[in-house]
Structures are given as structure tokens and as C-alpha cells.
Amino acid sequence: MGTRSTPFDPGTHGGERADAARNRRAILDAASALFAERGADCVTVDQIAEAAGVGKGTIYRRFTDRSGLAMALLDQTDRELQHAILRGPPPIGPGAPAGERLAAFIGALADLLERHADLMSVAESGSGGVWYRGNVYASYRLHVEVLLREARPDADCATLADMVLAPLAADLYRHLRDDRGLEPERIRVAAVEAATLVAGAPTA
Amino acid sequence: MGTRSTPFDPGTHGGERADAARNRRAILDAASALFAERGADCVTVDQIAEAAGVGKGTIYRRFTDRSGLAMALLDQTDRELQHAILRGPPPIGPGAPAGERLAAFIGALADLLERHADLMSVAESGSGGVWYRGNVYASYRLHVEVLLREARPDADCATLADMVLAPLAADLYRHLRDDRGLEPERIRVAAVEAATLVAGAPTA
DNA sequence: AGTGTAGACGGACTAGAGTCCGCTTTCAAA
DNA sequence: TTTGAAAGCGGACTCTAGTCCGTCTACACT
Secondary structure, X not given: XXXXXXXXXXXXXXXXXXXXHHHHHHHHHHHHHHHHHHOHHHOOHHHHHHHHOOOHHHHHHHHOOHHHHHHHHHHHHHHHHHHXXXXXXXXXXXXXXXXXXXXXXXHHHHHHHHHHHHHHHHHHOOHHHHHHHOHHHHHHHHHHHHHHHHHOOOOOHHHHHHHHHHHHOHHHHHHHHHHXXXXXXXXXXXXXXXXXHHHHOOOO | OOOOOOOOOOOOOOOOOHHHHHHHHHHHHHHHHHHHHHOHHHOOHHHHHHHHOOOHHHHHHHHOOHHXXXXXXXXXXXXXXXXXXXXXXXXOOEOXXXXXXXXXXXXXXXXXXXXXXXXXXHHHOOXXXXXXXXXXXXXXXXXXXXXXXXXXXXXXXXXXXXXXXXXXXXXXXXXXXXXXXXXXXXXXXXXXXXXXXXXXXXXX
């Protein structure tokens, strides 16, 4: 620790100046409150800036863009999921067979999506595929890839990991739930089933 | 025919006025040319309007929004794919077993994506999930759903269809190809494999 | 304490998407 | 041919994301 970390890591930030750190927190808190209160789609960056008591430029300096801010917020929420994966009890934590761990993980992700669909929509909507290059997606992908490799050593797990995660795209989730009226449970089951099938195939 | 069709169908348009039809074509042609020449990400709606010799309002009246215009363009491109599905030779056309037809279809979609990734990005980026409510996605989904049902009558094919299509999201495709440097072929194979596994499972 | 400077700040500015509404055109019916 | 009005037109306008750059400040080093 102490060295530069990525722009979206909300933890301790290297040699960040005191005022910068204070503003980072203020922005994150303000954004979190506004998003929670009004829904992520109905909050503008200027409103966040005003609520946080900083200029708009400061937000962009810290978080690159709107979706970067959303990612930073998610990154916080995500810590508990990461924890569950690394040290939690099976089936999501270590100890269960890979296929079951994958199913548990995908299920957990679906739950996360149910709670934060709008925020994740914003995060994923960043132009130029920022989302896929960010921390959060990278950690999901890595986890899935490792589990897949355990279940199917000979497959192209690096690529399949992305295929397994794709059904959890936030916009798709919202469409299924809000436009088509599917129960969250039903969506979760389908996503888990798809993932399980990809992981559970014979040898390839 | 002759009755009102959906706003994105570029074919004959019900009781459309002559000037309206002329403008529709002009817009579609101008957009098509500009997109081809400069890449869909680098063309603004105003530029299209100017090139087509119409006001910007006309574009929005006809196509709802930027992504609606992209969808209309795709809808044209898509006709040949639809034709191949309905009357073409196996394995993509009728005659082959469902699993093989699905694999062929997903493969064809991946090829389409390779050729029109930027356009599809624009189409999918419409706010509020317009893409998922549009013609093009609906036709893909229906086709996949039917094939899945044939292969796995007892599964929740309506929902699994979306899961099978998800890996072909344009932004993901571009990320894999442009950021991660994967060969189109490799992406296609992975998408096809994932789809096949979902379709090919025992009984559920 | 004094000071040089990397880094941070903020708000005016730009650019592009999407809306609005008064004017014009088509066309069907008389 | 006239005519009424539904449909279409277009460009000024609004709203928001994201950039730019002159000013300011924390803090490391003396």
C-alpha cells in the first residue's frame, strides 16, 4: 500500500493531498445520498457537485466521468462480495466445488443487480467500454475465469468468463424486470443455469 | 401490408406522406454513407441532418433518437439474415437440428457484429433499453427462443434466449476485440460454445 | 518561517443530444 | 379547382456531459 492505485479505488489513496481526500469523500457521500434518494438516472453531475460543495471540475479530476463515479460507488459496495468470495463460507467462499461456487457467485451478482440496477446501468454506460476496463468488472471476470478453469481446464476460460458474465448486463436486467415484468428470481435462476451449463460441460 | 408498422421498419410505410417517405430515404442514405465513411461514433445527428438536406427535427420525428436511426439501418442489413434463417440452406436455415441451427445463427450474429460493431454499439446504447424493445432484438430473441424450445422443451426458454444473446452485446465485443486484442474468430467460437452448451443440456 | 512547485480547484465554456412550436405541405373530399 | 386540417418540417432552444485554463494551496525542503 502507499503506492498509486487505480483511479476508481475508493480506499486509501497513495500520496493524495489532504484537500483532495476530503473532496473525494464529500463527492462520494453526496453522490451516494442523491442516487439513493432520487435514483441514479435522475441526478446530474452538477447537482452532485453542488451537494458536495465542490466545483464540477473536481469531480471529473477525481473520477474521470459520470460512470467512473458510479464505478467508485460500486467498488465500495463490492468489498463485501469480495470478502465473501475470499473468506466467506461455502458455497460462495472457498471449499465448495467450482461449479457450485460459480452458481453461488452468479446468484450473488444477480442479487447485487437487483439492489443497484440503476447504478450499474450508469457504470456500464460509460463510453468506449470503460466499464470493462475497470476494477469491478476485472475482479468479477478473474473470479469467474479461475472457477471455470478449475471446472474445465481445457476450455478457453479467459473468453468464456466474459460470456458467462454477459447475461448480467444491467440494461438487460432492467429490461427483463421492468419492461417484460419478469420476477428477479426467475432472471437469477436463468443466469445461474446458463453459467452452470457453461461450467459443467464434459471436457470440451 | 399498408397498415402502420413499427417506427423502425424501413420498408413500405403505411399511409406515409410523399415528402415524409422521401426524407426517410434521404436520412437513411445520408446516415449510411456517413457512418460507413467515418465510423458511427464520429458522426453527429446534425451532420446527418445537413447531409440529408433536412432539419434535425425531421430525423427525430422519424426515428425517435440517434439509436433509433441506427436500429433502422441495422434492420435493413438484417433482412438477409432473416432470409437465411427462414429460407436459406441448413445449418442456419430450416432442416438442421435445433442445436446446430442455434450454433450457426450465433455464429452469423458474431460475423454481423464484426462488420457493424460500431453501428450496433450506437443502436444498443439508446437510453432506457430501447434496443431490447426494438424489432431487431425481438426477432433475434424469438428465433433463439424457438430453437431452444425445440432442444429443451422443459426449460425456461423465454428467459434463456436473452442469456444466450447477451454475450453478443456490441460493447463487450468491441472490448474483447479492441482492448483485449482477441481474434474475432476466438470470440465467435466462445459465444457459439456458450450457446451450444445452454441448448445442449440433458433435460433440465 | 520562507518558498517553489506539483497538484488541486472551480466555474465559464464547448459540443452534441433531444425538445418545441409556429409555419408549410400534402392530399382527400367536396 | 378549392379548401381544411392532419401530417410534416426545421431550426432555435434547452439541458447535460465533459473540457480548459487561470488561480490557489498543501507540503516538502531549506
